[in-house]
Each structure stands twice: as structure tokens, then as C-alpha cells.
Amino acid sequence: MPAPIRLRELIRTIRTARTQAEEREMIQKECAAIRSSFREEDNTYRCRNVAKLLYMHMLGYPAHFGQLECLKLIASQKFTDKRIGYLGAMLLLDERQDVHLLMTNCIKNDLNHSTQYVQGLALCTLGCMGSSEMCRDLAGEVEKLLKTSNSYLRKKAALCAVHVIRKVPELMEMFLPATKNLLSEKNHGVLHTSVVLLTEMCERSPDMLSHFRKLVPQLVRILKNLIMSGYSPEHDVSGISDPFLQVRILRLLRILGKGDDDSSEAMNDILAQVATNTETSKNVGNAILYETVLTIMDIKSESGLRVLAINILGRFLLNNDKNIRYVALTSLLKTVQTDHNAVQRHRSTIVDCLKDLDVSIKRRAMELSFALVNGNNIRGMMKELLYFLDSCDPDFKADCASGIFLAAEKYAPSKRWHIDTIMRVLTTAGSYVRDDSVPNLIQLITNSVEMHAYTVQRLYKALLDDISQQPLVQVASWCIGEYGDLLVSGQCEEEEPIQVSEDEVLDVLEGLLVSNLSTPVTRGYSLTAIMKLSTRFSSLNRIKKVVSIYGSSIDVELQQRAVEYNALFKKYDHMRPALLERMPIMEKTGTNGPAEIVQTNGETESTILDTKHLPSITQPASQANDLLDLLGGNDVVPVIQTTVPTKPASAGGELLDLLGDLSLTGGPTPTPAPSVPMSQPPFLLDGLTSQPLFNDIAAVIPPMTAYNKNGLKIEFTFERSNPNPNIAVITIHATNSTEADMTEFVFQAAVPKVCSFPSSSTVYGEL
Amino acid sequence: MSRQGKLRLQKWYTATAERDKKKMVRELMQVVLARKPKMCSFLEWRDLKIVYKRYASLYFCCAVEEQDNELITLEVIHRFVELLDKYFGSVCELDIIFNFEKAYFILDEFLMGGEIQDTSKKSVLKAIEQADLLQEEDESPRSVLEEMGLA
Numbered sequence: 013m014p015a016p017i018r019l020r021e022l023i024r025t026i027r028t029a030r031t032q033a034e035e036r037e038m039i040q041k042e043c044a045a046i047r048s049s050f051r052e053e054d055n056t057y058r059c060r061n062v063a064k065l066l067y068m069h070m071l072g073y074p075a076h077f078g079q080l081e082c083l084k085l086i087a088s089q090k091f092t093d094k095r096i097g098y099l100g101a102m103l104l105l106d107e108r109q110d111v112h113l114l115m116t117n118c119i120k121n122d123l124n125h126s127t128q129y130v131q132g133l134a135l136c137t138l139g140c141m142g143s144s145e146m147c148r149d150l151a152g153e154v155e156k157l158l159k160t161s162n163s164y165l166r167k168k169a170a171l172c173a174v175h176v177i178r179k180v181p182e183l184m185e186m187f188l189p190a191t192k193n194l195l196s197e198k199n200h201g202v203l204h205t206s207v208v209l210l211t212e213m214c215e216r217s218p219d220m221l222s223h224f225r226k227l228v229p230q231l232v233r234i235l236k237n238l239i240m241s242g243y244s245p246e247h248d249v250s251g252i253s254d255p256f257l258q259v260r261i262l263r264l265l266r267i268l269g270k271g272d273d274d275s276s277e278a279m280n281d282i283l284a285q286v287a288t289n290t291e292t293s294k295n296v297g298n299a300i301l302y303e304t305v306l307t308i309m310d311i312k313s314e315s316g317l318r319v320l321a322i323n324i325l326g327r328f329l330l331n332n333d334k335n336i337r338y339v340a341l342t343s344l345l346k347t348v349q350t351d352h353n354a355v356q357r358h359r360s361t362i363v364d365c366l367k368d369l370d371v372s373i374k375r376r377a378m379e380l381s382f383a384l385v386n387g388n389n390i391r392g393m394m395k396e397l398l399y400f401l402d403s404c405d406p407d408f409k410a411d412c413a414s415g416i417f418l419a420a421e422k423y424a425p426s427k428r429w430h431i432d433t434i435m436r437v438l439t440t441a442g443s444y445v446r447d448d449s450v451p452n453l454i455q456l457i458t459n460s461v462e463m464h465a466y467t468v469q470r471l472y473k474a475l476l477d478d479i480s481q482q483p484l485v486q487v488a489s490w491c492i493g494e495y496g497d498l499l500v501s502g503q504c505e506e507e508e509p510i511q512v513s514e515d516e517v518l519d520v521l522e523g524l525l526v527s528n529l530s531t532p533v534t535r536g537y538s539l540t541a542i543m544k545l546s547t548r549f550s551s552l553n554r555i556k557k558v559v560s561i562y563g564s565s566i567d568v569e570l571q572q573r574a575v576e577y578n579a580l581f582k583k584y585d586h587m588r589p590a591l592l593e594r595m596p597i598m599e600k601t602g603t604n605g606p607a608e609i610v611q612t613n614g615e616t617e618s619t620i621l622d623t624k625h626l627p628s629i630t631q632p633a634s635q636a637n638d639l640l641d642l643l644g645g646n647d648v649v650p651v652i653q654t655t656v657p658t659k660p661a662s663a664g665g666e667l668l669d670l671l672g673d674l675s676l677t678g679g680p681t682p683t684p685a686p687s688v689p690m691s692q693p694p695f696l697l698d699g700l701t702s703q704p705l706f707n708d709i710a711a712v713i714p715p716m717t718a719y720n721k722n723g724l725k726i727e728f729t730f731e732r733s734n735p736n737p738n739i740a741v742i743t744i745h746a747t748n749s750t751e752a753d754m755t756e757f758v759f760q761a762a763v764p765k766v767c768s769f770p771s772s773s774t775v776y777g778e779l
Numbered sequence: 780m781s782r783q784g785k786l787r788l789q790k791w792y793t794a795t796a797e798r799d800k801k802k803m804v805r806e807l808m809q810v811v812l813a814r815k816p817k818m819c820s821f822l823e824w825r826d827l828k829i830v831y832k833r834y835a836s837l838y839f840c841c842a843v844e845e846q847d848n849e850l851i852t853l854e855v856i857h858r859f860v861e862l863l864d865k866y867f868g869s870v871c872e873l874d875i876i877f878n879f880e881k882a883y884f885i886l887d888e889f890l891m892g893g894e895i896q897d898t899s900k901k902s903v904l905k906a907i908e909q910a911d912l913l914q915e916e917d918e919s920p921r922s923v924l925e926e927m928g929l930a
Contacts, residue, residue: 067879108794247899255854299854306848334819
């Protein structure tokens with residue numbers, strides 16, 4: 013059989029292939045040749061064949077049939093063979109193939125080979141791809157080599173040990189004695205790898221960490237020597253002595269100094285020295301400074317040092333090199349919580365970074381900007397952020413919009429400013445706004461009573477311009493439904509009032525209903541808005557007509573609403589004004605907090621239902637909104653649910669909550685679920701009239717016995733508290749009917765968030 | 780990898796399935812090659828940071844962990860390129876294509892398990908030199924025998 017072609021030959025040939033198919037053909041031919049050559053067990057050309065196979069593997073072709081051949085090469089005595097064999101092992105094999113274990117013996121022998129380069133090969137292979145079994149078997153050899161005086165081998169053994177520890181952490185102890193003298197080496201290679209080894213051990217085990225803390229002075233000394241020593245051509249990079257080692261030492265110092273006062277104190281000086289003396293003109297110097305800053309921020313450094321660190325980061329921000337700016341922004345983001353004031357000083361630079369071309373930098377700058385917003389700079393910052401919102405990529409818009417809402421809510425200097433800001437966001441990035449912002453905004457608007465006219469006017473104008481952005485449209489139609497009367501009467505104080513007639517308003521709302529751009533949710537909003545206007549406008553006939561048209565709509569949701577509104581016109585017309593009254597002010601209990609129900613001051617208190625027992629309260633906001641809309645102006649508004657409710661809600665439960673009660677489930681035993689219709693909205697209105705829910709409040713729940721066993725009787729009594737009829741008070745009577753004393757009586761109540769306790773929720777005592 | 784998306788060298792320090800490796804390489808290629816020249820050398824990918832640098836027609840990419848220093852990684856990449864340059868004498872892409880195994884040897888002498896073995900350029904190059912000599916010694920006896928017709 014002719015000698016297999018040489019590697020270079022093959023590469024050249026393959027590169028002449030003009031199409032994928034041609035290349036594939038060549039490769040297949042060669043693979044076949046290689047396979048038969050392997051079968052012949054030809055020692056001379058095995059190396060060449062495996063090398064060719066590795067090349068083809070890199071191009072993406074399967075090469076697993078070469079795995080065993082690699083093992084044979086490793087076992088060969090020739091250095092060339094071993095070199096290629098080990099390379100092949102590292103490229104083709106890993107711990108997932110069972111075959112790899114066969115290597116173990118070879119590696120063991122090679123670790124003890126007379127030639128250091130062979131030992132080096134073995135260590136390298138073990139350190140790159142050794143599996144846990146291999147590591148376990150060979151850890152002893154590695155440990156031996158760690159103690160050798162040959163620095164070439166020592167450094168490799170150290171890194172190999174790192175890999176062993178990563179794979180089999182329990183073996184860490186084994187390497188401890190060998191680490192004793194590692195730092196006294198002169199050879200930088202050994203020093204570097206030793207520091208890596210020490211870092212790995214400290215990161216994994218707190219015991220090791222405390223053990224190695226005593227090395228801090230030594231490390232400081234080494235670092236000092238590096239900085240102070242003269243030019244050393246061997247390790248110099250752009251004028252800095254061995255930056256790799258410096259960075260590694262700084263990192264180890266960081267780990268050792270974290271949380272420990274003494275160590276941190278010992279490093280203070282050297283950190284200051286590095287921070288001030290390092291050349292910053294090239295990337296190398298900045299790399300060291302970056303690591304230094306990270307270290308300063310993590311350990312218990314004195315405040316002067318911290319300020320120095322932040323100033324370095326500030327300087328980074330002004331650097332022309334965008335990599336450095338990126339790194340600075342990332343670090344500032346980490347430190348903004350702890351050193352807020354220092355970071356504030358660099359605010360203008362950060363805001364400038366919003367205009368950077370690089371996507372990663374922009375994102376970092378945006379996050380950082382939000383972290384820096386406070387009451388003082390809100391106006392300026394918001395201007396920049398809104399400008400950013402206009403021009404940024406779509407991926408950013410959602411985050412930016414949410415961030416703006418949050419910031420505006422926390423720091424809005426005036427209601428008008430707040431509403432203007434929201435309007436701006438809705439009109440520029442309306443489609444990217446998150447779903448939960450709509451209820452948030454509605455609540456906000458409701459709460460700013462004096463701004464109602466202004467708000468509705470602006471929203472109306474925005475609607476006239478553009479009806480494609482759903483969140484904007486939804487908020488606008490809700491507002492028009494609520495405050496349409498203000499709009500038509502032209503009462504706006506803040507702005508030039510516009511002249512709008514009822515018909516024009518209804519035109520717009522009807523337009524929304526028929527438009528292709530409106531989602532079903534939006535249509536629901538506008539239908540409800542039209543309905544609400546029936547009590548505020550005088551064009552009743554028009555509204556009735558619209559509502560009855562949709563009574564046969566294909567969309568079930570719309571149809572349902574329309575049918576019920578029709579019913580409202582026909583059967584329950586006497587209730588209509590009450591139901592569709594103005595929404596009361598909602599008390600906000602916090603944005604993005606855990607799901608909570610808000611207690612409202614019901615305007616129609618007489619229709620508030622009696623207290624009921626409910627096991628669960630929380631529900632998704634969207635459903636709530638629907639029901640809310642259905643009921644029109646009735647009092648309860650379950651607000652803002654941004655987290656997934658942890659308790660499943662029953663449909664009937666929602667209804668009851670909507671109608672504004674407190675659920676009382678005090679005490680250790682949950683009360684049984686109420687006998688409320690668990691059905692969905694179709695029967696809602698019926699439910700309103702037929703259920704005892706609308707009975708007069710006067711009826712109080714009779715006292716109940718929650719627990720009566722072993723002589724301990726616990727009774728609940730219920731009554732409405734006088735100052736605030738919305739609050740029901742549960743009193744617990746615990747009686748001890750045995751003769752002995754009951755000590756350490758602890759009463760703890762787990763309640764849904766609706767309820768609150770006047771004092772602590774735990775009562776200790778004796779009966 | 781080259782500008783056209785051809786892989787020239789790849790080194791994995793964590794055990795990954797072949798299929799996953801291919802997928803990752805493809806993804807990475809797409810992301811890195813799409814970067815414009817003015818953009819910074821770092822990007823976030825999955826839960827890692829990618830540090831890349833372009834030298835002529837080749838992109839050198841490193842995936843590092845959250846806590847690693849990106850700037851020093853750039854220096855590591857640079858050092859590797861310098862080593863290649865010194866070894867091949869003004870290295871170009873073709874050198875790496877035709878001598879990929881040598882490039883791997885240099886990489887394995889410089890890094891192990893993802894960490895630097897020796898910070899001195901001289902040491903690394905010397906070690907490679909010596910190993911190459913060993914290889915030649917290996918091969919010469921054989922060719923002598925072949926010459927004598929005894930192989």
C-alpha cells in the first residue's frame with residue numbers, strides 16, 4: 013500500500029476544493045484510506061494519519077474512529093508519536109467516552125518519564141481533560157511532581173493540581189503540604205501557577221482560606237518587588253513587570269481580605285501604591301488598575317482608598333478605549349449601592365455614555381443611570397432618559413420604559429410632571445411598555461384628582477394622533493370612560509381646553525372598537541368606556557345602539573360585556589348610575605410588591621357586602637380589571653399584580669373581593685370556603701342581585717368557635733370597628749376549662765395581606 | 780476563526796458533547812462576526828463573557844467566567860499571538876492553517892486548564908524549541924535507517 017500522504021499535502025488538497033461537496037468527497041476518500049491504514053496496524057504512519065484526522069475533525073467531520081489510535085500513539089516510545097497522541101486525546105476524547113480511562117496507565121508512566129517534556133505532555137493532558145476517575149488515580153503523582161525542584165514541571169503540576177481539585181474537591185487536602193514553599197520560588201512561572209492554585213483552594217474551602225490568610229504579608233512583598241524592581245525584559249509587557257502575576261496576586265488578596273480586617277489593613281498600602289503608580293497609557297496598566305479597584309471594593313478598605321478606587325473608575329469612563337469604559341460601567345454598577353455618593357459625582361459622564369454606539373455600553377449606562385436617579389436630579393436625568401428611549405434599540409425599550417416609570421413614581425416632583433412623563437413614554441415607546449404598567453398608570457391617574465381634566469385631555473389628543481400603541485389606547489379609553497364629562501365640558505386648568513363634543517368622543521371610542529389595530533383587550537376597554545359614558549353623557553341612544561350591536565359580536569369577551577350592559581340598560585337601569593359611578597381613589601400599597609389587595613373607600617357603601625370568609629384573595633390583575641370594568645364604578649379595585657399569585661383564586665373569591673370586603677381568616681384554623689357562586693362573569697350581574705352579598709351590613713357574622721379540644725376553647729367574635737366601617741375586628745377568646753394552668757400559650761395568626769394586626773401578630777401569655 | 784467563519788483552532792477546557800460544541804461554535808461565530816469594528820471587545824453570551832480581538836483576518840475569542848478580568852484576558856490573547864509570531868516569524872493565517880498542530884503545541888505550553896503556565900515569553904518559546912528538537916532526534920534515526928534500506 014502506498015505511503016499515506018503527508019499532512020501538509022492533505023491540507024493543500026482540501027483547500028483546493030471549490031465546493032462543500034467536493035471537500036466532503038476528498039475527506040471521505042482520505043478517511044477510508046486512513047481507516048484501512050489503521051487496520052493494518054502500521055506503526056510508522058500512524059502519527060501522520062492521526063494528524064490528518066485531527067485536521068479533518070477541526071473542519072467538522074467525525075473522527076471518533078481515531079480515538080483508540082491516539083491511545084496507541086501515547087503508548088509509543090517516540091516523542092513525536094506522544095506529542096500527536098496527546099494532542100489527539102485532548103481534541104477527540106473527554107470524560108464522556110469510556111475509552112479515555114485507558115489513558116490513565118500511560119499517563120502514569122509518562123508522569124514518571126525521564127524526559128521532562130514527556131512529563132509535561134502528560135501533565136498538560138491530565139490538566140486539560142482529566143476526568144474525576146483519572147484525577148483520583150493520578151493525584152498522587154501530581155502531588156509528587158508539585159514538590160520537585162524542576163520549575164518547569166512544578167508549574168505544570170500546580171495547574172494540574174488546580175484541575176484535579178476542580179474535578180475532585182475532596183482531594184484538596186492532599187495538596188496542602190506541598191503548598192508550603194510555593195511562594196518562595198523565584199521562578200515567575202511557578203509563582204503564577206502557585207497563586208492560581210492557592211486561589212482555587214481558598215475559593216473552595218473556608219478552612220483553607222483562614223489557613224492561607226497568613227500568607228498575606230508574603231504576597232504583599234512579592235507584589236511590592238514586582239512594582240519596585242527595575243526593568244526585567246523577560247516578564248515585561250509595555251513597561252510593566254509581569255502584569256499577569258500582579259493581577260493574579262491582586263485577585264488572591266481580594267479573596268483573602270474579604271471580610272477580614274487585619275488582612276485588609278495589611279494590604280491597604282500596597283493597594284494604594286499600585287493604584288497610584290501604575291501606568292495607564294496602555295491596556296496592561298488599566299488591567300492592573302481594574303483588578304486593584306475590584307479588590308479595593310471587596311475588602312474592608314478605608315474610605316480614602318474607596319474614593320480613590322471610584323475616581324479611577326471615573327477616569328476610566330473618560331478613556332477613549334471603549335473596552336475600558338465598558339469595564340468601568342460594569343464595576344460602577346456593582347458599587348453604586350454601597351458608595352452611592354461617590355458614584356453620583358460621575359453622573360454626567362455616565363449619562364453621556366447613553367449616547368455611545370456600542371450596545372453593551374449603552375445597556376450598562378442605562379442600568380447605572382436608573383440606579384443614580386434621585387430626588388435632586390430627577391428632572392435632568394429624565395430628560396436624558398426620555399431622549400434615550402426615543403433613540404434606543406427595541407430590545408432596550410421595555411426595560412427603559414419600566415425603569416422610567418419606577419423612577420418617575422419614586423421621585424416625581426409634581427403630579428403634572430409625572431403625568432407628562434408617562435404620556436411621553438406611552439407615545440414614544442407605547443408598544444414596548446409592559447402589560448402591568450397599564451393598571452399602574454390607571455391607578456396613578458385616579459389618584460391625581462386635580463389632574464383628571466388635564467390628563468384626559470392630553471390622552472384624548474394622543475388618541476387622535478395614533479391608535480396603534482395598545483397600552484396608550486387602553487389607558488386613554490379608560491380615562492375617557494371615567495372622565496369624559498370633564499373632557500366635554502372643557503374644564504382644563506393646566507392647558508388650553510379643547511372643544512370636544514360628545515359625539516366626537518364617541519366617534520373615537522367606536523373607532524377603536526372597529527379598528528384592526530386594536531387587540532381584544534383594547535376593545536373591551538373601549539366598550540366599557542362607552543358604557544360608562546352613558547351616565548356622564550346625554551347621548552344615551554347612541555350608546556345603547558353601540559352596546560346592543562356588540563351583543564352579537566364574535567368575540568366572546570365583547571359579546572359578554574355587551575349583553576350585560578344591555579341588561580343593565582333594560583332590567584337594572586335603576587342600578588346603572590350607582591354601578592357606573594366614578595372610580596374612587598385607590599390606595600397604593602406599593603409597586604411591584606407582592607400581590608396585594610387594596611382596601612378602598614367605597615362610595616357605595618351600602619352595597620358593600622358583608623364580611624365573608626375566604627381562603628384566598630390574590631388574583632391576576634388582568635382578570636380583576638375585567639371584572640372591575642364589568643362592574644363599572646363599584647368600589648373595589650384589586651391593584652397591580654406583578655408577581656404570580658401564590659394562592660390559586662376562586663372565581664367567586666374574586667367577585668367578593670371586588671365588592672370590597674375584608675376576608676377574615678384569622679387564627680390557626682382556616683375557615684371553610686364560602687358558599688358563593690364559583691361561576692364566571694356571565695352570571696355576575698345575576699349574582700349581584702340574587703346573592704345575599706348585597707344584604708345590609710347590619711348583619712354581623714355570629715361568633716364562631718374555632719377550636720374546642722382538650723379543654724381549650726377558642727372563639728372568634730366579629731364586629732365592625734367604629735371609626736372605620738371597612739375594618740372588621742376579630743376578637744379571640746380563649747378559655748381554659750381544665751383545672752391545670754396552660755402556660756406558654758402562643759397565638760400566631762397567618763392572614764392574607766388584606767388584614768392587618770394592630771400590634772404584633774404573636775401573642776404570648778398564659779391561660 | 781477566520782473572517783469567513785472558518786474555524787482554525789479550538790480549545791475546550793470543559794467536557795462538552797460534540798454536538799453542543801458545534802452549536803456553540805456556530806453561535807459564537809455568528810455573534811462575533813456580526814460585531815462592528817467600533818464596538819468594544821467584550822460581549823455577554825449565555826452566562827459567560829466573551830473577549831475577542833481581531834488580528835488581520837483572524838478573530839481570537841476567549842470565553843471567561845463572570846469573575847475573570849476581561850482586560851487581562853485581552854493581554855493573554857495578545858501574548859498568545861506574540862508567541863505564534865515569534866515562533867513562525869511574522870505569523871499569518873496560512874501558517875496557522877498548515878501548522879495547526881504546532882499552534883496547538885504552543886497553546887498547550889502557554890495555557891493549561893485555561894490558566895497561564897508561564898508569564899515569560901522566553902520560557903515558553905524555549906520549551907517549544909526543546910520539544911521540537913526532541914521530535915527531530917526522533918525522526919532522524921529513522922531516516923538514516925531508511926536510507927540504509929533497513930527500515
